[in-house]
Amino acid sequence: MEVPVPKEKWTGSIGEMELGASAEKGGSRSSLRLGGNRGLPFLSFEDPAARAVALAGFVADTLDDVPLAVKKAFGEAVNDPVGWAVAWKEKGADLICLHLTSTNPEEKDASPEEAAATVMKVMKAVELPLIVYGSGHPEKDAKVLEKVGEAAKGERLLLGQAEEGGYKSVAAAAMANGHAVIGFSNLDINLAKQIVILLTDYGVGRGDVIIDPLMAALGMGLEYSYSVNERIRISALSGDAMLQVPMICDCVSAWKAREASDDVPHAGDALERGIWWESTTALAALLSGADILVLGHPEAMNIAKDAVKGFRGEA
Amino acid sequence: MPTAIEIFKHLPKKNCGDCKFPTCLAFAMQLANNKAKLDDCPHLSEAGKNALASSSAPPIRLVKVGVGRTAVDMGDETELYRHDKRFFHPVAFALRLADDLGEDDLYKRLSYARSLRFERVGQVLKLDMLELECRSGNAERFASFAKKVSAETDLPLVLRAKDATVLSAANLIKDRRPLLHGADASNLKEMCAVAKGCALPLVVGADDLNGLADLVEAARKEGVEDLVLDPRPANLKELLERCTIIRRSAIRKTFRGLGYPIYLSIPAGRDGMLMASTAVMKYGSLLSFEELPASNALPLMVLRQNIYTDPQVPIQVKPDLYPVNNPGPEAPLLFTTNFSLTFFTVMSDLEKSKVPVWLQVVDTEGLSVLTAYSAGKLTAESVKNALTATGALERSRQGRLIIPGMVARMAVKLNEATGLQIVVGPKESSGLPKFLRS
Secondary structure, eight states, X not given: OOOOOOOOOOOOOOOOEEESOOGXXXXXXXXXXXXXXXXXXXXXXXXXSOOOOEXXXXXXXXXXTSOHHHHHHHGGGGGSHHHHHHHHHHTTOSEEEEEOGGGOTTTTOOOHHHHHHHHHHHHHHOOSOEEEEOOSOHHHHHHHHHHHHHHTTTSOOEEEEEBTTBOHHHHHHHHHHTOEEEEEOSSOHHHHHHHHHHHHHHTOOGGGEEEEOOOOOTTTTHHHXXXXXXXXXXXXXXXXXXXXXXXXXXXXXXXXXXXXHSOOTXXXXXXXHHHHHHHHHHHHHHHHTOSEEEEOSHHHHHHHHHHHHHHTTOO | OOOHHHHHHHSOOXXXXXXXXXXXXXXXXXXXXXXXXGGGOTTOOHHHHHHHHHHTSOSSOOEEESOGGGOEEEOOOOOSSGGGSOOOSOOEEEEEEETTOOHHHHHHHHHHHHHOEEEETTEEEEOOEEEEEOOSOOHHHHHHHHHHHHHHOOSOEEEEOSOHHHHGGGGGGGGGOOEEEEEOTTTHHHHHHHHHHHXXXXXXXXXXXXXXHHHHHHHHHTTOOOEEEEOOOSSHHHHHHHHHHHHHHHHTTSOOTTOSOBEEEEOSHHHHHHHHHHHHXXXXXXXXXXXXXXXXXXXXXXXXXXXXXXXXXOOBOOOSEEEESSOOTTSOEEEEESBHHHHHHHHHHHHHHTOOEEEEEEOOTTOOHHHHHHTTSSOHHHHHHHHHHHTHHHHOOSSEEEEOGGGGGGHHHHHHXXXXXXXXXXXXXXXXXXXXXX
16 A cells, blocks of 8 residues: 655745855865755655754853863863864864853853964864854953954854844854854744844844754753744745755753763663763754754764664765 | 534524524634534434535544543644644553563563653653564463553553464453554554454555555455554654555545554654654554663653644643752842743753742743733732741742832832842843843
8 A cells, every 4th residue: 555755845945055165165174065955854765865964062261160070081181272172173073063051251261362372273173164263251352252253263163152132243243254144043933033134124134043042951941942943943944045055953952961971760870871861852943843953962972863864874 | 523614504593592602604713623523413303414524534544542540642643734723632651562482571561661750840751552563473471461461550551473374362451541553554454353343443554655555445344443553664754654644644634544544663863863853743543662861861851842832732841949050048130931941041041141040930820021010910919928938038038029120010019019129120031140240
């Protein structure tokens, strides 16, 4: 008996974009293509084009907020963002996600110039595309990302992050220097759309925006993110142009869940459990529509890599 | 279920109110949302009743395994996406026990199965079933094994064998309503005879969906209606795509022959864990694990808890006084609501601050701070009562209370109600570390 394949008739698709500029495009990186999908994640009967998912390795230039298990996995390398990024490249990351936490005005308060120098050193050592965040303090981030954007002009970085309450300076830093920008919103499809509208109204091209709808980790609200992401994808495929941009999901926050690192009676080896805590979060992000995953533990990256291969039928 | 308008066409349109709803249209809308029963309308014509009953038959058959309070309901799902309403029957987890296990190993495994039990935000997460597999090939051995295990556990059972003669051991424990596994193209008639004879549900398996649909049709001709599908995916891609096609066909009614719950056999190791996580999100009803290490079981069970949460009913944490970063009597006191997402965010920011504090969680029926305040669920009175119930003021002796910036306007009333000095905290939880350090 022939079972008919029930395809959804989507009218939209996710816009394509490139991160990392190669030498011929005026940069010094390898480059990645994202987006272009015309169906829900990994359904080859709906969208025969293989889905491109990029896996980013998390790097920070101070260690206060880095999960202990992640520090342990990289050993000495975490003391230097350059060494850490090199280690990620060896472990198979597609790109590096660098958090310039040293610029935090309440702590180390490194200058924008120092931060830009760190970025340039990482870029020199590793030719992968780069995502760069400040320290999460809007006023300081504006200055830091401006300097970083200028220093890395033409390299097609992904700058994070623009929020409804403060997006102009990071948008300007991206526009002036050929970078892409992350539009962050807090677990809400309408806010996700809103930040894309604000950025494009301000002059950023839609092909230069990636949305971060906030990936809540396993046990910490994952179900909200799963459904918000899924709704964003379905709206985009149904024709909502302002949501037809790639999506980034940070899974490192999974380590903040108590169950990911504490001893729990009868719950087995804590490290193994923690790795699956991050990996399960990653899998939920993949199946709900993520185009870029940011991962902290190298074993979680291996698992995510296997998952992507598995979904594409390559494993 | 058809839409309200489709239902409305078949109703008498008398607006008599005998169904307890003011109009036929109102009744139709309740029916469409499964909030009323067809029988509530005493004036429905036979023709209308038949038309509605057949179109409202569940797209995925409800199959019950086991008896009593541990029984598991599978199927009867109505949605492709949880945000459209919700997923109803959480995917069940079964651990496999082979009949060639030695006595010691069997009891070790049974006690391990019992230990897979965790409490989390007021719910118990646990293993739901045991699957007994015939590996000995010996019918007598399998029968005595099934009897022995069934006496040791009150969990529902799956009996798995390739041979119908072996599987007829089911007759010995049929009052426990086990699920039978092992029907395929080679043994369908015999397996159906066992299932029908004992009135038990049966899993049919094939390596492709067309073959599976043939088996379903054949099994129904043999008189077995309580069926479960084993689509036998060889990898993640096949798992995701086959489960999606089965679910979509049933929900979208493009093909009615696969409207049954899905069983998946999960291999040991990383591949198995990836398949299991995918199946929790994408339409599995029963996962049978060859191995389930505890370090994998907890993340999988939490994933299941998350995905099967009703999107309209927020998860709540226990209203209590939570110590953060080992606080003493001089540590400050804060409060927030018992909406899980609010609580987790605040907790994580407090831990990040490394400042010792006491966090009072106030019962707001799972609403976030501002929503709870607007709905009258977060009042000076309710905060005061929460502080009294937990003895918070004996634990934190500062005489001060830090309140969420979003409800700064509660300050005066709170001061009057509690006599505490009120300090208005940041509007966003992310501002807590900076606020506490200064």
